[in-house]
Amino acid sequence: MSFRRLLNRLFYCLAFAITFSPTVSAEGFKPYEVKAVYLFRIANFIQWHNESSMDSVQFCVIGNQKVADTLISITNGKSIRSLPIRVQQTISPECNITYLSDVERGSIETELNSNDVSPNMVTISDTLNFTELGGVIELTRINNKIKPKINLTNAKRGNYIIGSNLLRISIVEGK
Template sequence: MFFKTLGLLFWSTLFSYSVSAAYTPEQVKAVYLFRIANFIYWKHEPQMKSVEFCLPDSPEVKKILQSIVTNKTVRHLPLHIADSDCDILFVTKQENLHYVEAAGANTVTIGDLEQFTRYGGVIELYNEDGRIKPKINLDNIGDYSVSSNLLRIAKIEGNK
């Protein structure tokens, strides 16, 4: 119960900061990527050796995320930045939506493009009133589940 409360406190605190406040949008997105990993449960998780983040088109977020995930774990799985075999894929450019289309069912696709979830992405980080918030399309979820704690704070699309 303590960890559930702590997780909800983190999310509500994150929402209370405006993008124009002390944090850059890239910093907020990197924190979201890290935090989201804690709320994803892969069906093949017992066989996983690590959680791999791929950020093919966002060098600034990638650099920040690298500093966050160094020596960190999610449920005893070390976190790494990778170029392939992605467990979490973050896409920021329209011309790279082919990565989303090619992603396997085990890959959580996250993007900050407008209408990202309509292009097949699972989680869109969108800006509302100067704050970055998650939108989740339930119909695009693959071979993993998303914690109700994350669903509770997200805008939900789809019917799954």
Template sequence: MLINHLWARTLILLVVFGVSTPAWSKYTPEQVKAVYLYRIATFIQWDQELEMNRINICVADDSEIQKILVQITRGKQVRNKPLNITDADCDVLYISERSNLNLLAGLPKGTVTIGGMEQFTNSGGAIELVEKQGKIKPKVNLKNISGYQLSSNFLRVAEIEGGKQ
């Protein structure tokens, strides 16, 4: 358990400081993306957050990321709300396959959409996590954000598109 905790803390530090691929090469892209999903949840302020009793994170199509996310979020909370990895009532939805872009249609306002494929933000998603120049860095399309705000601390490390919110 202590080893898992130390592994997760180390991986979080690597993601936060944007370490290049050689430095995190012992971590898989799935591990890095799972940590990003966890960390991004801490940078979101939902408009209806006072009514929320937990934060549901859904991983639509990547069982490896889902498995890692379950491990690193076990017992964790964001602003006194437990994190719940589930398949329903998503507050955060991660999609890695282009064939699942149809999941973006009809989502309730306030669902944070994150994708692990190129051009996700141009397809209606809010945050894109893809590897570029040896790093996984977030790209945010401000036009696709509704029902929540992203922290300026998160926006500072992201590539921004879509103009002002």
């Protein structure tokens, strides 16, 4: 089986599981594959206030090369509400979804407070207590399953809306 066919199969299996179950089991898939699919699926449940003027949905992946490579592969040729998807490995104000992984806690706090963070940016990480540091979504592990934890207080600072279907399957904190 070719690498591309394997990734497509992985993408569709995980997309189905994420869409129809509250948590995704990491069994049988590499953690970075599960996280990459989660990033893509989460973006489908975010609606940006300036979406009509956006020319793409920009993912910025900082720290984990395997997540970035997998995300590039599974989003190749795909779009979100007719907007093409772009993936880069630097943080900039153009980022709509920024994923921070394998980054030291102090570096995360620096990134979240930098001028590169815009109100259009949804910040996501698998770092423990990420939402307490000011991040919006933490991919947390519960019983060997990944589940999103969303901090509504942090999310309300942004120029976007998190869809109710994503909130329904997430651990929600803040008001």
